[in-house]
Amino acid sequence: MFEFIRNHKRFMQVLLMLLIVPSFVLVGVSSYENKGDDANAVANVDGQKITQQEWDTAQRNQMDRYRQMLGERFDQKMFETPEAKQAILDNLIAERALAAEVARRNLTITDATLAKVYAEQFNGDVNQYKQTAASLGLTTPGLDARVRRDMALAQISGAVQSTAFAPRSVTTRLSDINDQEREVQELVFPAAQYISQVKVTDEMIKAFYDKNGTMFQIPEQVKAEYVLFTPETVESQVAVTDAEVADFYAKNLNNFSTGELRVASHILINAKKDAPAAEKAAAQAKAEAILAQLRKNPADFARLAKAESQDPGSAELGGDLGTVEKGAFVKPVEDAIYQLKQGEISNVVQSEYGYHIITVTSLKPAAVKPLEEAKTAIAEELKKQKMSKKYSELAEAFSNTLYEQSDSLKPAADKFKLKVETIDSLTRTPSPALGAAPFNSPKFLAAIFSEESLKNKRNTEAVQAGPNVLIAGRVIEFKPASKRPLAEVADAIRQRVTVEEAAKLARQAGEAKMAAAKASGDATGFGEAKVVSRSKQPPINPAAAMAVLKADVTKLPAYVGVDVPGQGYGVYRIGKMSQAAVPDAERRKAEVEQISNALGQQDMYNYTEMLKQKAKVKVLVKPAGAVTAAN
Known part of the structure; x- marks a missing residue:
């Protein structure tokens, strides 16, 4: 990266915020006409309030987007610093100042322009248009207003940035330095x-x-005992009887039944319903001739279908129509299919499309899975349902026991047949060496290091440490932070x-x-x-x-x-x-664009700062909450 960009860190930070967090998704409000109470306002731009709620919404929206983008790498603490919150407020203020300028200039987006944008974006799909509006929490008129606003803002941004120009002497000099x-x-x-x-x-x-x-500091540590409440704790208390299995089977017999499955093929000789009688007769005669050949050699059905059938969808497949479903074919054809046995060939069947010769290539009769075959799966499903209900009941009882007899884990362990385990050297933050162990979860560590737990050595509450896994602990020994001896x-x-x-x-x-x-x-x-x-x-x-x-x-x-x-x-x-003997022409071209874009973005930043002054911006709070009342 060029020295110019390295030396303009503040500008690049603002630029990054403007690029990654555009107004279309950041603010999350359908209108700038907010008349919030002064007590709830965090800033005033051109006489319009930015409320605490809007600021909070913008912060949540930003975190939600980055959570989706980064997945497990997402760190919420990065977005909770005063600097991060101030950057979002600055962006909201800049956005409002630009919007005020749009209003002053009476910039509008015509219906024709909006329609063109939607045609490109949604390709005429009205449902997609409505879904987009709903996903943003807007009505369709609200979406129209939002898009018009953003397009107007883009007009100003484009007009300002397009005037930026990087002199050839500057770009050549910078590229020469890069190639030196x-x-x-x-x-x-x-x-x-x-x-x-x-x-x-x-x-x-x-x-x-x-x-x-600080290099030799030993963090405060806890030696604790703990018990785990898991699905295995519940499983031994749940049983499913044969009578329950049989009752479920009887009441859900349809789930264990399969209907008849037929796979059919046909040969079609076209003849429209309104075709002349002579044309119909000729088509029928051709179909009868093909049928005569098939009567002599039924195995030729697929070959003759490829050669003679006039149905383009199935002819290349040897006449294969796939698995037959009720209502998928015209009635005469469907009736013929369901009258045939496997391998049997029909007579010529007339329909509105012409004349058909039909065969059933595969037939599996309707069947019901016997109770003995379904018994294991039913028992597992019923046990799962019972365990889910029982787990909730016992988990509540487990939590109550921990609270009611809070000076020991033993009563809860005895009641639910749990084993009291011991773990040493726990710290306030999870240890990578302990991995995903329940006692290494942030929630449990927060509970075990709570004031009540440390001072009074009471049981912690039952903490969710994984899917259907509860953990409760009790401090045995506490070691305050210390320094390792010299x-x-x-x-x-x-x-x-x-x-x-x-x-x-x-x-x-x-x-x-x-x-x-x-x-x-x-x-x-x-x-x-x-x-x-x-x-x-x-x-x-x-x-x-x-x-x-x-x-x-x-x-x-x-x-x-x-x-x-x-x-x-x-x-x-x-x-x-x-200098390099053969300069990289493509890279130099890209560098010219990079420099021009950077200058354009700097111009846009300066222009926005000017508009903020013009809009008489007043910031009423800081991220930490202190009142500044600064202009």
Whole structure:
């Protein structure tokens, strides 16, 4: 990305919000004509109120969209910061200021334009149009108004951004910088070579320990006992009798019955209902001739259907009509199909389409699954129903027992035949090492670390820790947050300090070499020359490559020193600077568009800020709730 964009972070953040959270989906209100009470207003734009409810709705809508987009990666905390909430309010204010300008300019979208948009969007599907309105919580007139508004806003945005122009000299210069190649030689001073020179004293270890106390902090921990209430707890108390199975079977016999299944084929000789008698006679005669052939050789049905049938839908399939359903065919054909046995061929049958010869290729008679075959499935279904009801009853009783005898888990465990388990070293936040264990769920940890649980060692409430899984716990022992003793971490600190001191020695050696090289221009000790550019993967450490590309090269050779992560200290000698022999034309074209778009978006941001001043915006609250009454 270009330096220009890196240096305009605030602008790019606002741009990202405007692009990702457009007004069509953010606000979630059908009109700007909100007359909310002053007490409920969070901002005033051109005399119109933005209410707390609208702000809250905008925040919920944004979180819902990102929840759908990100799935398990969604983190609600990202959207609950004061900065995130303020960004949404800023966007609402900018939107209102733009809407006020639309009204002042009397910008309108004609019915013809709206109809054209709908034709492209919904392709004439009225149901889709209505469903879209309903999904947004709008009536169809409300959707029309919303689309007109957004199109009017787009007109202003397009007009402002289209005026942006990036001079060729600017785009060429930026692309040249992106294509610039620097020939660099590397000399690394590995920190490992200086470890033997490091002497770490007890004072140095103590100083590190005191300065970095948070590194050795042990969070508060709990040793707890717990019981799990699961579907298995209920299963042993539920039984299904043979009489219940038989009763269910009798009352739901249709569910175990299959109707007759017939698969048929036909050969059709076309003859319209209003065709001349001679034409009908000829068609009938042809059908009779085909039937005569079939009487001699019934196995030829599919071959003759492909050759002679005039039904384009089935002829290529050998006359196959598929599985027959009541009402799917005209009555004479349907009657003939249901009169035939499997493999039997009908006489010529006349219908409004012509003359048919029909055969049934497969026939499965209606059947009822015997009770013995259905018994297992019925019993499982009945047990599932009973368990669902019983689970609710017992879960409530489980919760009540925990509350009524809150000084021990044993009464609940005994009553429901549960085992009291113990878990040590629980912290307030879930541990990755414990995975999806019920006692590692955020809800249970919140309950076990509650004030009532910690102080009085009462049972927690029954917490939902998974599908049909309840967990309740009780604190056995609480360990407040503490700091690991120095003696326990001294060895680890010694290693850490040794590495850091070795890195300092490596840097000192590297800086001395760089000073000497600058003075003499001598390249002794440096490695082979490598080419570094912004448009290609660097052949050296990325941090070093960034420093090389930022270095002042007005005078060559130029030198730069860099701490190379995991290695030591690197000194880099830049001996030559040039442009790529064959510039990437497509990339340069894309860069011109990128720069123009960025300038257009900057213009739009500035224009919106001007409109906010014109609309006399007054923000009445901050995300934290403090009144500012700032203009």
